[in-house]
Amino acid sequence: MGYKQSPSQTVGPYFAYALTPEQYGYDFKAITGNQLADETVEGERIRILGRVLDGAGSPVDDAMVEIWQADAQGRYAHPADPRGSNLAFRGFGRHGTGTDPELRFIFDTVKPGAVEGQAPHITMCVMARGMLSHAFTRIYFSDETEANATDPVLATVPQDRRATLIARREDTQAGIVYRFDVHLQGDDETVFFDL
Amino acid sequence: MTAHGPFSPRDWAAHPPYVYPGYKSTGLRGPTQPLIPLKQTLSELTGPVFGAESVGPLDHDLTKNARVNGEPLGERIVVGGRVLDEDGTPVPNTLIEVWQANAAGRYIHKNDQHDAPLDPNFRGSGRCVTDADGWYRFYSIKPGAYPWGNHPNAWRPNHIHFSLFGPAFATRLVTQMYFPGDPLLDLDPIYLGAGEGARELLISNFDLDLTEEGFALGYRFDILLRGRDATPSQE
Numbered sequence: 001m002g003y004k005q006s007p008s009q010t011v012g013p014y015f016a017y018a019l020t021p022e023q024y025g026y027d028f029k030a031i032t033g034n035q036l037a038d039e040t041v042e043g044e045r046i047r048i049l050g051r052v053l054d055g056a057g058s059p060v061d062d063a064m065v066e067i068w069q070a071d072a073q074g075r076y077a078h079p080a081d082p083r084g085s086n087l088a089f090r091g092f093g094r095h096g097t098g099t100d101p102e103l104r105f106i107f108d109t110v111k112p113g114a115v116e117g118q119a120p121h122i123t124m125c126v127m128a129r130g131m132l133s134h135a136f137t138r139i140y141f142s143d144e145t146e147a148n149a150t151d152p153v154l155a156t157v158p159q160d161r162r163a164t165l166i167a168r169r170e171d172t173q174a175g176i177v178y179r180f181d182v183h184l185q186g187d188d189e190t191v192f193f194d195l
Numbered sequence: 196m197t198a199h200g201p202f203s204p205r206d207w208a209a210h211p212p213y214v215y216p217g218y219k220s221t222g223l224r225g226p227t228q229p230l231i232p233l234k235q236t237l238s239e240l241t242g243p244v245f246g247a248e249s250v251g252p253l254d255h256d257l258t259k260n261a262r263v264n265g266e267p268l269g270e271r272i273v274v275g276g277r278v279l280d281e282d283g284t285p286v287p288n289t290l291i292e293v294w295q296a297n298a299a300g301r302y303i304h305k306n307d308q309h310d311a312p313l314d315p316n317f318r319g320s321g322r323c324v325t326d327a328d329g330w331y332r333f334y335s336i337k338p339g340a341y342p343w344g345n346h347p348n349a350w351r352p353n354h355i356h357f358s359l360f361g362p363a364f365a366t367r368l369v370t371q372m373y374f375p376g377d378p379l380l381d382l383d384p385i386y387l388g389a390g391e392g393a394r395e396l397l398i399s400n401f402d403l404d405l406t407e408e409g410f411a412l413g414y415r416f417d418i419l420l421r422g423r424d425a426t427p428s429q430e
Contacts, residue, residue, distance in 0.1 A: 029251060062306075133211060
């Protein structure tokens with residue numbers, strides 16, 4: 001038939017001892033985790049957390065979430081970013097939903113700067129048992145009302161679904177927390193992108 | 196309409212749908228709203244860079260990377276091939292993460308309750324990186340089939356899970372490699388969820404050239420990631 005892309009298959013329920021081994025207590029060095037910025041990285045410290053909810057509203061306990069973001073200056077640690085990479089900040093994190101008592105993914109990072117005329121945002125990839133392909137979404141920030149209003153990607157999203165992409169800021173004693181629940185289905189189904 | 200580019204779009208005739216009735220768990224977990232087309236920006240054209248420095252000396256040898264008191268049981272295999280984009284261009288220096296059940300069809304994962312023995316000398320996870328021409332290779336034990344609860348008498352075919360990044364976050368791929376001639380393939384809704392004509396790409400080929408004499412059977416498995424769009428026309 002001439003198809004030329006290897007098809008996606010589900011990550012399944014048993015990814016942890018390969019992809020998130022240290023988080024789940026397996027004896028295998030992890031290549032990444034949920035702490036994106038050490039003390040040498042400039043930027044405003046934030047925590048992003050949330051749950052992955054299925055069509056019945058139940059939290060998924062075997063999902064894996066990855067995030068990819070720019071640094072506080074809006075630069076990506078990748079050769080395609082012409083402004084040069086910030087070597088101290090990789091900008092990538094990965095966390096499973098199976099170890100937190102509330103089945104949340106949690107990332108400690110810095111707030112990304114704006115990229116190319118877009119509002120500050122983080123790209124997220126969601127995988128789980130029961131998902132045959134990964135799903136991409138974006139995290140925007142509730143305290144960036146002005147930038148969000150002119151963001152070219154948000155502008156392509158039907159108005160009544162944009163709220164699913166906005167992480168809600170909560171100022172806690174431990175610091176700034178953004179809550180971002182991912183709804184795989186239902187009335188509040190998160191917007192997923194074909195990118 | 197897909198607002199893609201510079202990477203060509205994900206081929207949704209090849210990839211499985213989010214909701215595939217044969218695979219029950221997709222019923223409540225697969226998104227149901229149409230995906231919103233996104234014109235790729237720097238956020239999608241960049242991605243995490245993991246090269247050779249992220250791979251430890253035994254990470255590519257699952258027959259050695261978790262030994263306690265001897266060799267793991269089962270049929271030794273060597274899996275190798277190339278990572279290419281859909282136009283045949285090699286994808287160099289890209290990380291491949293793999294995981295699988297042991298020879299008895301049992302995962303080391305704490306949630307796997309299948310009544311088959313664990314192997315104290317086999318964890319079943321590893322990683323490797325493609326070379327400058329897109330080639331990769333790792334050693335392992337042929338994984339066993341195992342039952343799952345999807346439907347009565349359901350068994351997963353022998354398979355190895357693969358996770359790849361490629362050159363950008365847009366090229367992310369998680370997939371599974373199968374073995375030639377497995378009678379369970381035609382009964383497996385995860386395999387059958389992928390498009391006809393595309394899912395065959397997920398079946399490795401026995402390869403005598405890759406086979407190491409007196410040591411391990413070779414299986415060739417090439418992986419095709421999204422390519423780049425042809426030069427945009429000026430119309």
